[in-house]
Amino acid sequence: MDSIRFENVSKSFGKTxxxxxxxxxxxxxxxxxxxGPSGCxxxxxxxxxxxxxxxxxxNLYLNGKLANDVDSGDRDIAMVFQNYAxxxxxxxxxxxGYGLRIHKEKKDVIRQRVKEAIDILNLTGLEGRYPKELSGGQRQRVALARAIVKRSDFFLLDEPLSNLDAQLRGQARKELVRIHEMYGQTFIYVTHDQIEAMTVGQRIALLNGGDxxxxxxxxxxxxxxxxxxVAKFIGSPSMNILTVKMDGRDLVLGGQRVELPEMWQKKIHEKExxxxxxxxxxxxxxxxxEKGPYSxxxxxxxxxxYGNRVGFYTEIDGEELISIMPEDEFAKGEDVYWNILPEKLHFFDGETTMSIGYPAELS
Known part of the structure; x- marks a missing residue:
C-alpha cells in the first residue's frame, strides 16, 4: 500500500x-x-x-487521502531538522515531551513514552540538563527522541546528521535504522551523503535539477x-566514463581494439x-x-x-581512467595492461545519457 504518493507534482518559487x-x-x-546534490x-x-x-x-496523497490543503498540524508528521531546533x-x-504536551496527551502516556525514547537513544541520566550542556551528538539524539515519541505515521528527517563528525554519524545511522525497525513508520530521509543513502535506505530516490x-x-x-x-554521483571516486565506439565486433578505445563478448555486441548494436x-x-x-583476453x-x-588501497591514474583519448586496487604494485610512468572485465561494464547512449541496459546473461 502506498503511504505517500506524488502525482505530477511541480513546485515553483516565482518563475523558478x-x-x-x-x-x-x-x-x-x-x-x-x-x-542528490545541493539545490536538487x-x-x-x-x-x-x-x-x-x-x-x-x-496532487499529494497521504495514506490514500488528498493532502494538498491539509494543515501541517493535521498530517501526523514527526520531523527532525538539520539544526535540531x-x-x-x-x-x-x-x-x-513537548509535542505530546501540546497535543494534550495524558501525563502517564507522556511519562512512559519519554522514558522509552530516552532509554532507546542512550540519554538516561541527562534528563535534567539543558541543550547548551550537551554535545552535538547528544543534541541530535534529543531531536530524534522528540520525534519518535509522537508515534507518527510519517517520520521525516532533513539532513539530521550533517553537523556530526564521521564517527558519530556512523553510530547515528545504526540508531536510525534500529528506531525504524522498532516502530515501522514511513521514513523519508533527505541527504546529499551517498554513504548515508546506501546504508540507511531500502530505496533511494536520486534527484538532480528537480527531476x-x-x-x-x-x-x-x-x-x-x-x-x-546516477553512475557518476554514486561511488567515490565516481564511475569512469569513456567515449568509445564499436567497429564490427570490436570495441575501439585509445586507438586499440578489443573484441567484446557476444552478449555485449548484440546489446550495443541495438543502439548503434x-x-x-x-x-x-x-x-x-x-x-x-600480463596481457589478458580483453586488454x-x-x-x-x-x-x-590511501593507506588501505591505491589509486592509479591514466588517460585514454584525453579522458581520465582511475583504478583503485588494494596493493601498491605499479609505479608512475609504467606501461601496464588494463584487463577489462566485460561483466563489470556499463554502456550509455551518447545522446540521451541513459543506460542501454544489460545483457540477459548479467541479470
Missing amino acids: KIINNLNLSIEKGERLILL GKSTILRMISGLETITTG LYPHMTIEENV LQMLDTPHNVYHRPANIF GRGLKMGIRPENVVFSR VKVNIHYVEN
Whole structure:
C-alpha cells in the first residue's frame, strides 16, 4: 500500500521551478532516501510532505487521502531538522515531551513514552540538563527522541546528521535504522551523503535539477545506474566514463581494439549510430603486467596511496581512467595492461545519457 504518493507534482518559487512533474510512490513503512546534490529539490519534497510548502501543481496523497490543503498540524508528521531546533530554556525531558504536551496527551502516556525514547537513544541520566550542556551528538539524539515519541505515521528527517563528525554519524545511522525497525513508520530521509543513502535506505530516490533520475534499491542504484548522472554521483571516486565506439565486433578505445563478448555486441548494436559511452567503476579497473583476453595498454601518470588501497591514474583519448586496487604494485610512468572485465561494464547512449541496459546473461 502506498503511504505517500506524488502525482505530477511541480513546485515553483516565482518563475523558478524547483520540482518538475514528480511522480513518486512511497510504500507504507519503508525507508526512502531522497538523495542528490545541493539545490536538487530534496528538502522541498520533504517540506511538501510536511505541509510546510504548498504544491504549485499536481496532487499529494497521504495514506490514500488528498493532502494538498491539509494543515501541517493535521498530517501526523514527526520531523527532525538539520539544526535540531531544541528549546534552550527546557530540559531534555521537557524537550522530548513537548509535542505530546501540546497535543494534550495524558501525563502517564507522556511519562512512559519519554522514558522509552530516552532509554532507546542512550540519554538516561541527562534528563535534567539543558541543550547548551550537551554535545552535538547528544543534541541530535534529543531531536530524534522528540520525534519518535509522537508515534507518527510519517517520520521525516532533513539532513539530521550533517553537523556530526564521521564517527558519530556512523553510530547515528545504526540508531536510525534500529528506531525504524522498532516502530515501522514511513521514513523519508533527505541527504546529499551517498554513504548515508546506501546504508540507511531500502530505496533511494536520486534527484538532480528537480527531476527524479532513478528510484530503486541501493544495490541497483550502484550496480545498474539508470543514466550517466546516477553512475557518476554514486561511488567515490565516481564511475569512469569513456567515449568509445564499436567497429564490427570490436570495441575501439585509445586507438586499440578489443573484441567484446557476444552478449555485449548484440546489446550495443541495438543502439548503434547514437554515440556510445562506456562506464566502469574504479574498483573494477584491473591493471596487470600480463596481457589478458580483453586488454588495453595504458601508461600510469599518477599514483595516490590511501593507506588501505591505491589509486592509479591514466588517460585514454584525453579522458581520465582511475583504478583503485588494494596493493601498491605499479609505479608512475609504467606501461601496464588494463584487463577489462566485460561483466563489470556499463554502456550509455551518447545522446540521451541513459543506460542501454544489460545483457540477459548479467541479470
